[in-house]
Amino acid sequence: MSEIFTIDNFEFQCGKCLSEVQIIYQTYGDLNADRSNAILYPTSYGAQHSDIEWLISADGILDPTQWFIIIPNMFGNGLSTSPSNSDCGLVESGFWFTHFDNVRAQEKLLTEVLKIDRLALIYGWSMGAQQAYHWGALYPDRVQRIAALCGTARTTDHNRIFLQSLRSALTADPAWTGTGFDRLPERGLHTFARIYASWAASQEFYREGLYYSLGYSSLEDYLVRAWEASYRQRDPHNLIAMLDTWLHCDLSDNSVYQGDYRSTLSAIRAKTYVMPSTTDLYFTPADCAAEAALITNAEYRPIRSIWGHRAGNPYQNPEDADWIRSQIHTLLEGIGDRG
Amino acid sequence: MSEIFTIDNFEFQCGKCLSEVQIIYQTYGDLNADRSNAILYPTSYGAQHSDIEWLISADGILDPTQWFIIIPNMFGNGLSTSPSNSDCGLVESGFWFTHFDNVRAQEKLLTEVLKIDRLALIYGWSMGAQQAYHWGALYPDRVQRIAALCGTARTTDHNRIFLQSLRSALTADPAWTGTGFDRLPERGLHTFARIYASWAASQEFYREGLYYSLGYSSLEDYLVRAWEASYRQRDPHNLIAMLDTWLHCDLSDNSVYQGDYRSTLSAIRAKTYVMPSTTDLYFTPADCAAEAALITNAEYRPIRSIWGHRAGNPYQNPEDADWIRSQIHTLLEGIGDRG
Structure with missing residues (x-):
């Protein structure tokens, strides 16, 4: 069952304020005693939590018998506050959501409700990877690891x-x-x-x-x-x-970093796996490699696949799923991290 | 000045017949005495002869002081018979043009008006390359050389x-x-x-x-x-x-070859330069290389460029233009060919 987190008077980056916004989220597994086994798994374009939870299973990419996994639905995805369930409107009416909005709302959820100070991992594909990068830059001390699959921290011109x-x-x-x-x-x-x-x-x-x-x-x-x-x-x-969130994606475009893209990437402290697909046509390997080079603790680990962008969401694709699972298990290795 | 070639009762591959169709064409340079210096240069998507004649100049890719160059406007391009100047209609009315139609009409022009038995070269970019391949397969004895830039003989699924x-x-x-x-x-x-x-x-x-x-x-x-x-x-x-012509492009999809794609490619006799751009996203190097391997006298000579598909139409791009010119001059080398 999904849960509702309500925030009053949330001020969006576009300048508009809504008197009440909601983040719909779902959790999987149990938070351990010292609250150190939390994984955040944000949603991708068009997806809701039920679309992406397939990879959470005991033998899956994210294992809920060991980890406490939270899927927060992105603003605009039809569950959390969206044009379809509020009167927020679109860019044509002066309103848009940014990932700065998404991660600030998620941070409030973690702090106020779940009482999680530090995330063991943020796992994100596509727009989920965008959110992971934003988290890493905006809350560098609160993110231990990032797996950024098929996404960039800033939307390229192409x-x-x-x-x-x-x-x-x-x-x-x-x-x-x-x-x-x-x-x-x-x-x-x-x-x-x-x-x-x-x-x-x-x-x-x-x-x-x-x-x-x-x-x-x-x-x-x-x-x-x-x-x-x-x-x-x-x-x-x-x-x-x-x-519009995707078009606005730039982890440095906010009051904290004021557009300094390179410095913002270098502010990320998390151990980061940059995992493009070798055949992704819009989040290209070259664009992802260039960002990996600017992130201090990044490793460039491309998914060698002919599935294009969808290599990073391999629900129909056991070969890429196996490889990703082994990468994530390696990334998560290390006793003590899980308390 | 462009010229008009009229064909009565032309039966299109789609099954429809028009009582009168026109090919608008323009020539550059002079046909030599033994009519052996002719180059056919078909048009590409959206282009008319005036859009693509820039590469015809004494120091250009096609030199009109040595060669007699013919640009036949493709059906549908707004000059030759097209929906805009006839009542032919679109697929929704049961009508479409194919390259089988284009090259049959061009062959009539060459035979009946220009009295050219054999082409020294067909130079085509994009949909022009498609026409070049069709020519090579349908009239193998009449085409000495093909330069197929950024195009395939059959449209791929992607x-x-x-x-x-x-x-x-x-x-x-x-x-x-x-x-x-x-x-x-x-x-x-x-x-x-x-x-x-x-x-x-x-x-x-x-x-x-x-x-x-x-x-x-x-x-x-x-x-x-x-x-x-x-x-x-x-x-x-x-x-x-x-x-629709592009969607229907398959040099084997006609009464002559009846869909046997591999045999049709192997029927091409012309010395053929297969010249994709290394960064072309829809006529990919891999697709072009696979066709080159099926053409008896083909050489695979990719254009190493970051201009994507447009590397093959380098009017704003002197570096690729220079390289293409040198390739075409090499392809055209050989005393006797020009009579």
Whole structure:
């Protein structure tokens, strides 16, 4: 069962304030006596905690018999405060969420409710990795380790164009009013899914026809059932809100670091595994390696895979899951860390 | 001045017949006495002959003081028979152009008007390379050499998703009627340009900010002035028609070869330079190398560039232009070829 953490009068980085915001979160396993076995596992684009909890199991990547794992739902994902469940609006109305907002709210949850001073690990894929980097820079003493899979601490210009094309796909739909949607953007979602599918798996993935082994009968079947169907589950306002968080992603763009990107990366103290996929087309290995070089305790450990960006979320992909699990177990090694 | 070649009762591969079709073409230089110095230079996506003739000059990639160069405008490009200047319609009305149509019409032009039996070279970039491969397979004795830059003989599945996202971007616009557009698809063109820009240059191109050196003041300025403006010049029906040709591209998908892709590639006799860009995201080096391995007289000569797909159309890029020129001069070497 998920839990609700309510914050009154939360001031967002965009300048707007909501009198009440909620973080919906779920925990797995038990917090140990000295509260030292906590792992934070933030959500990725379009995902809710139930979508990403598959990797939490006794023989999985995150083991709840040893660790206390918290999944906080990101603002805008439809569970925590989002355009679909509040009147916050979108950029067109002057409102957007940033990861600075996400991690500050998560920090309050940890401090005020869970009484966790220090995280043994933040494990994040994609937008989850973005949140992990923000945590590492904003609360360097409170994060022992980071596993950042297929994500960067700042959105690159190339990635920005992909995101703008996704945003434009939705707002080009006849259902777009200028500030929101008055019905489901059917045509926009069709375009959106195809743009996403073209970027989030690699050329090699399609060349090898890996989707056939997943039970799809054709490329079109794969696009419709695997991609379009999953985004149609989400409120299109939320799809936009999460894109805007991604577009705004820069761990140095806040009152603490004031845009000094390199210094902010060097402020991270956590032992950090930078784990891009070798075939990720938007969080490229080169971009991730460049960030790894700026983080003091980082190790660059790429996932050698043809699954593209999705190598880092390998629920259909046992080979990459095994490799990631072994990496995370290595990262977590060390008696005493768990109390 | 461009010329008009008219064909009566042309039967298209889609099964439709038009009582009159036109190929608009332009020639550069002079045909020599034995008609042996002809180079065919087909057009690429969205381009008309005036857009691609820049590389024809005495010190350019194609030298009109030595060669007789013919640019035939592709069906659908707005000059030759296209949705904008005929009532042919789009796939939704059961009509599409294929490269089988393009090269058959071009062959008639060469045979009936220009009296050219054999081409010294077909030089093609992108959809131009697709046409070059079709020529090589359909008229193997009439093509001495091919330079295929950044293109494949058959559209890959991954490339197909990119193309479908572009098509969907336009047809998602409120101006789309189900069979065409009743006004300019403003929103659709906005999305279209961003999708195209994200794929047609490489991540490295954007990382290095090369567009600043081209005179653009920001990423947005580059997207608007370099990409969106150029596609807005074209009738959106034509943009769709050319996508459909690309989607249908398969040099073996015709009555001659009946889908036997490998045999069709091996039927090409021309000395062929397969020249992908090392950073092309949709005509990938791997896909081009695999085709090179199936063509008897092919050499794989990749363009080492961070310009992505556009490395093969280097009008703003003297370094790649120089390298391509030297390759083409090597390919064209050989006394006797020019008579």
